Amino acid sequence: ILRETETDVLVSYLPVGAEEATKWYVEQALTAGCAFVNCIPVFIGREPYWRKRFAQAGLPIIGDDIKSQVGATIVHRMLARLFQERGVRLERTSQLNVGGNMDFYNMLERERLESKKISKTNAVTSMLDHELDPSDIHVGPSDYVPWLSDRKFCHIRMEGRTFGDVPLNLELKLEVWDSPNSAGVVIDAIRCCKLAMDRGLSGALIAPSAYFMKAPPVQYKDDKAHRMVEKFIADLMRMDPDTARKVLNNEITAEQAVQIFERLDPETARGVIKAGIFNVEGLTPIRGAAKVAREFGVDYGKFTEEENTYLRGLMFLFYAWTRQNTPNWFRYITRNPGGFLAKFLAPWFAVVLWNNTIDEELEQSLPPWKRDQLHLITGYKDEDGKDIIIYFRGAPFVDALE
Numbered sequence: 001i002l003r004e005t006e007t008d009v010l011v012s013y014l015p016v017g018a019e020e021a022t023k024w025y026v027e028q029a030l031t032a033g034c035a036f037v038n039c040i041p042v043f044i045g046r047e048p049y050w051r052k053r054f055a056q057a058g059l060p061i062i063g064d065d066i067k068s069q070v071g072a073t074i075v076h077r078m079l080a081r082l083f084q085e086r087g088v089r090l091e092r093t094s095q096l097n098v099g100g101n102m103d104f105y106n107m108l109e110r111e112r113l114e115s116k117k118i119s120k121t122n123a124v125t126s127m128l129d130h131e132l133d134p135s136d137i138h139v140g141p142s143d144y145v146p147w148l149s150d151r152k153f154c155h156i157r158m159e160g161r162t163f164g165d166v167p168l169n170l171e172l173k174l175e176v177w178d179s180p181n182s183a184g185v186v187i188d189a190i191r192c193c194k195l196a197m198d199r200g201l202s203g204a205l206i207a208p209s210a211y212f213m214k215a216p217p218v219q220y221k222d223d224k225a226h227r228m229v230e231k232f233i234a235d236l237m238r239m240d241p242d243t244a245r246k247v248l249n250n251e252i253t254a255e256q257a258v259q260i261f262e263r264l265d266p267e268t269a270r271g272v273i274k275a276g277i278f279n280v281e282g283l284t285p286i287r288g289a290a291k292v293a294r295e296f297g298v299d300y301g302k303f304t305e306e307e308n309t310y311l312r313g314l315m316f317l318f319y320a321w322t323r324q325n326t327p328n329w330f331r332y333i334t335r336n337p338g339g340f341l342a343k344f345l346a347p348w349f350a351v352v353l354w355n356n357t358i359d360e361e362l363e364q365s366l367p368p369w370k371r372d373q374l375h376l377i378t379g380y381k382d383e384d385g386k387d388i389i390i391y392f393r394g395a396p397f398v399d400a401l402e
Helices: 019-032 048-057 072-085 102-106 110-125 178-198 206-212 222-238 241-248 254-262 266-275 285-296 305-324 326-335 340-349 360-365 395-401
Strands: 009-012 035-038 060-062 089-099 137-144 151-162 166-177 376-381 387-392
Touching (some): 035 178, 072 151, 166 178, 206 222
Parallel strands (some): 089 137
16 A cells, blocks of 8 residues: 555554554555654664664654643743753652543553653653653653543643752643644655655654654753754755765765855756766766766856856865765875876866876966966775775865865
């Protein structure tokens, strides 16, 4: 069914405690090539085994255990952090929840609640800089009340001590409609999953999981998690899919990838993506960029300001790529004599295949760049596995590196 319907993202709202069923659906998602959003407290996204499986399959996952828009967990977390930041030492706390939907009815089977209690408890205690004795914290579902229907009542009590060892107690009652309270959050999780999938990211998505889920792979305070997920979205929206894949493969950092596009005006940036700078007809990033840049001519001194800006953006990618492939060009420099290929390649892209010797005649034949400027060497392997280096010269590239 998943393949027939061309499903992109599979969302799990299985009953709490459905361990085996969840794992079965996870396997189906992996087989069908679907991203996965795990909204229940069965630990998938936070487990290294499943994270590795999704990474190997090239699929993203967000998990585990969805937070409501304004629910018991997020309110309890905020209050715990408020105590923490205002110097109130939390000594005891409880969170009691009653509801009337099938989720609460299902949780009458107490053996299903182990992972749920772990998820909700850790979500609160992760806000504190001190440990609470297990007997001093109780967080979890309490009872099923049929007439509440989809409503949920939450009662939170917190006991602590303020300045002068003076006791401070807080009680709060929250009433929500349970299902729609999580629907808006899961929609955002689906959007993040699809965005990541379109850009080739895979494995656990740390920032969205931290913000949307109670039991993510890594816990962050909510304000930081919010900033992280906003940056996650903004960064991916600026990247074309191939750049995003390079970020994932540690070929370039997200910051470097964003810099590429921040240095370009919007129209030029769109042109970069449209031209397929990062993957022209299956070529490597370097050769793909060379093919497109070749259309501008040979002499960088004749470029317009916009074209030089375009090239500076490319230079960030070249520089980052070089840092990941240093052994390639270093081996070429130390093992290969001569610069004869440079004479063949220089006319079509002001690029010189170089080594540790300088061909004076060749240098004089090149365009009159500022030869006292810093140059860049990068490289790649050709189809036969041979190491090739590329030597970039010219002020536009120097400006980019600065």
